[in-house]
Amino acid sequence: xxxxxxxxxxxxxxxxxxxxxxxxxxxxxxxxxxxxxxxxxxxxxxxxxxxxxxxxxxxxxxxxxxxxxxxxxxxxxxxxxxxxxxxxxxxxxxxxxxxxxxxxxxxxxxxxxxxxxxxxxxxxxxxxxxxxxxxxxxxxxxxxxxx
Amino acid sequence: xxxxxxxxxxxxxxxxxxxxxxxxxxxxxxxxxxxxxxxxxxxxxxxxxxxxxxxxxxxxxxxxxxxxxxxxxxxxxxxxxxxxxxxxxxxxxxxxxxxxxxxxxxxxxxxxxxxxxxxxxxxxxxxxxxxxxxxxxxxxxxxxxxxxxxxxxxxxxxxxxxxxxxxxxxxxxxxxxxxxxxxxxxxxxxxxxxxxxxxxxxxxxxxxxxxxxxxxxxxxxxxxxxxxxxxxxxxxxxxxxxxxxxxxxxxxxxxxxxxxxxxxxxxxxxxxxxxxxxxxxxxxxxxxxxxxxxxxxxxxxxxxxxxxxxxxxxxxxxxxxxxxxxxxxxxxxxxxxxxxxxxxxxxxxxxxxxxxxxxxxxxxxxxxxxxxxxxxxxxxxxxxxxxxxxxxxxxxxxxxxxxxxxxxxxxxxxxxxxxxxxxxxxxxxxxxxxxxxxxxxxxxxxxxxxxxxxxxxxxxxxxxxxxxxxxxxxxxxxxxxxxxxxxxxxxxxxx
Numbered sequence: 050x051x052x053x054x055x056x057x058x059x060x061x062x063x064x065x066x067x068x069x070x071x072x073x074x075x076x077x078x079x080x081x082x083x084x085x086x087x088x089x090x091x092x093x094x095x096x097x098x099x100x101x102x103x104x105x106x107x108x109x110x111x112x113x114x115x116x117x118x119x120x121x122x123x124x125x126x127x128x129x130x131x132x133x134x135x136x137x138x139x140x141x142x143x144x145x146x147x148x149x150x151x152x153x154x155x156x157x158x159x160x161x162x163x164x165x166x167x168x169x170x171x172x173x174x175x176x177x178x179x180x181x182x183x184x185x186x187x188x189x190x191x192x193x194x195x196x
Numbered sequence: 197x198x199x200x201x202x203x204x205x206x207x208x209x210x211x212x213x214x215x216x217x218x219x220x221x222x223x224x225x226x227x228x229x230x231x232x233x234x235x236x237x238x239x240x241x242x243x244x245x246x247x248x249x250x251x252x253x254x255x256x257x258x259x260x261x262x263x264x265x266x267x268x269x270x271x272x273x274x275x276x277x278x279x280x281x282x283x284x285x286x287x288x289x290x291x292x293x294x295x296x297x298x299x300x301x302x303x304x305x306x307x308x309x310x311x312x313x314x315x316x317x318x319x320x321x322x323x324x325x326x327x328x329x330x331x332x333x334x335x336x337x338x339x340x341x342x343x344x345x346x347x348x349x350x351x352x353x354x355x356x357x358x359x360x361x362x363x364x365x366x367x368x369x370x371x372x373x374x375x376x377x378x379x380x381x382x383x384x385x386x387x388x389x390x391x392x393x394x395x396x397x398x399x400x401x402x403x404x405x406x407x408x409x410x411x412x413x414x415x416x417x418x419x420x421x422x423x424x425x426x427x428x429x430x431x432x433x434x435x436x437x438x439x440x441x442x443x444x445x446x447x448x449x450x451x452x453x454x455x456x457x458x459x460x461x462x463x464x465x466x467x468x469x470x471x472x473x474x475x476x477x478x479x480x481x482x483x484x485x486x487x488x489x490x491x492x493x494x495x496x497x498x499x500x501x502x503x504x505x506x507x508x509x510x511x512x513x514x515x516x517x518x519x520x521x522x523x524x525x526x527x528x529x530x531x532x533x534x535x536x537x538x539x540x541x542x543x544x545x546x547x548x549x550x551x552x553x554x555x556x557x558x559x560x561x562x563x564x565x566x567x568x569x570x571x572x573x574x575x576x577x578x579x580x581x582x583x584x585x586x587x588x589x590x591x592x593x594x595x596x597x598x599x600x601x602x603x604x605x606x607x608x609x610x611x612x613x614x615x616x617x618x619x620x621x622x623x624x625x626x627x628x629x630x631x632x633x634x635x636x637x638x639x640x641x642x643x644x645x646x647x648x649x650x651x652x653x654x655x656x657x658x659x660x661x662x663x664x665x666x667x668x669x670x671x672x673x674x675x676x677x678x679x680x681x682x683x684x685x686x687x688x689x690x691x
Contacts, residue, residue: 096354098294137355140294150298154346155353 057189059181063171072175084135097139098160231422242411249404267386280307341371440620455487511554515671545585550671565601574605604661
């Protein structure tokens with residue numbers, strides 16, 4: 050039996066609704082997700098929200114944004130925290146609703162959600178001027194393979 | 197058919213009388229019942245007010261209870277959820293797991309929504325300006341605390357625990373203290389409102405108690421008054437009846453004794469042989485005849501009164517031609533009238549309709565009226581007029597037949613007119629001038645008239661004479677037909 054190509058779903062970058070940010074470039078997103086930037090332009094501290102290791106969304110971010118695998122990512126943050134280059138480690142949330150609620154409660158939070166998990170409590174940020182529904186949007190999460 | 201006719205005659209007889217007379221008759225017949233009904237009506241009216249007051253007091257009490265319970269519950273909920281908002285926020289400090297922290301944040305937000313709803317309900321239900329002002333202040337203070345709470349939550353979730361604690365102590369605690377003070381004020385207002393309503397309730401309750409006491413006193417006094425009035429009325433009636441009966445016995449004795457004395461002396465003279473010659477014997481015979489007839493008439497009248505008194509007198513009502521009756525009564529009373537030096541002038545309207553009545557009853561009634569006219573007709577104008585005509589009824593469009601007996605004698609004082617139909621009543625004026633009688637004639641005539649579905653009226657003036665009128669119903673429709681086809685009595689009417 051031939052294996053079917055699993056369908057993909059856009060992965061949205063989301064921030065708190067009070068955040069004035071509307072667009073991020075791929076480079077900015079890379080810097081933020083690797084802890085290279087500590088504050089937003091409004092002075093709020095950036096809090097990175099990640100899903101647990103092994104989740105498809107996390108894999109997508111690590112692969113398409115950070116350009117790392119899980120081990121490299123962990124090592125990067127351990128070194129950054131140790132050297133003081135990074136002040137706060139990413140917050141790990143178990144569920145999409147947890148991510149939503151965290152971002153809703155923390156003005157400086159940034160995270161990612163499948164487009165189907167996005168609701169009005171969070172704000173979707175354009176990536177390279179593209180919304181997740183737009184053609185050419187580069188972040189897509191692969192769903193589980195269907196036999 | 198007879199039953200229907202009898203009922204119709206009864207109804208017509210009742211409604212022909214003037215309204216005030218019907219009311220007076222009804223009141224005089226049922227004074228005890230009317231008094232008791234008045235007491236009942238009074239008691240019911242005041243009782244209704246008392247019950248209304250008590251119901252109002254109960255409603256007020258229920259409202260106070262409901263408001264107090266509801267108010268306390270609302271304040272309790274508000275206090276609980278404000279504490280819960282803060283407690284859940286602080287719980288987030290106890291863990292570094294972001295998943296738990298998010299859950300606590302969720303709980304805090306759910307609790308603060310309950311507080312907002314509670315404040316909104318309080319503002320909506322607040323009636324007094326103080327309540328509305330307090331609701332506004334509470335809303336503002338709660339929003340201030342929530343803004344601090346949001347910052348604290350954000351700091352906790354970011355992992356800045358120290359910053360969160362510092363922010364909570366510097367801004368969160370004072371803001372929360374303001375909210376607590378506001379809630380205490382809300383509680384104070386509830387207590388004030390409850391105290392005010394309780395005072396109102398006490399006032400209403402006192403008022404109800406006073407009314408109840410007043411009602412009981414009123415009922416008690418009214419009952420005493422009613423019983424007293426009933427008893428007094430009965431005693432007075434009994435005394436008056438006894439007095440009248442004594443007078444009646446005295447009158448009857450006198451009326452019987454006079455002819456009896458004449459009879460006795462005439463009999464003695466005859467027995468002793470003092471009467472000689474045909475002429476003397478005839479004169480004595482006439483005396484005996486006249487006196488015995490007088491005694492017989494007196495006894496008949498007493499018996500007739502007794503029979504009407506116990507309600508057993510019966511008259512056969514039928515359509516009658518009045519003119520032959522007038523002729524008969526004229527013939528019957530001719531001797532009486534002539535011997536007293538009077539003349540009886542009948543004035544009869546032509547083409548009289550048939551009247552509903554009983555021949556014997558009409559004769560008895562008119563005999564009494566003519567006898568009275570002779571007795572009290574005086575000496576100046578010894579003319580008695582017997583007028584028969586028809587006239588419209590006082591109420592309605594029907595007509596009635598009237599037989600009026602008028603004299604020109606001493607007349608009756610207006611103050612006595614109401615009593616002359618009472619049994620055994622005799623005017624002091626006629627007693628003073630030694631006019632003898634039993635006091636039964638007019639009472640009897642009135643009863644006879646009413647037994648026939650008619651009535652008896654009087655118009656009198658002092659020294660100008662009196663006119664007594666027997667009012668009879670005119671036979672109509674079916675009665676007329678029956679009168680022409682049935683010779684036997686159509687109905688019997690019992691008073």
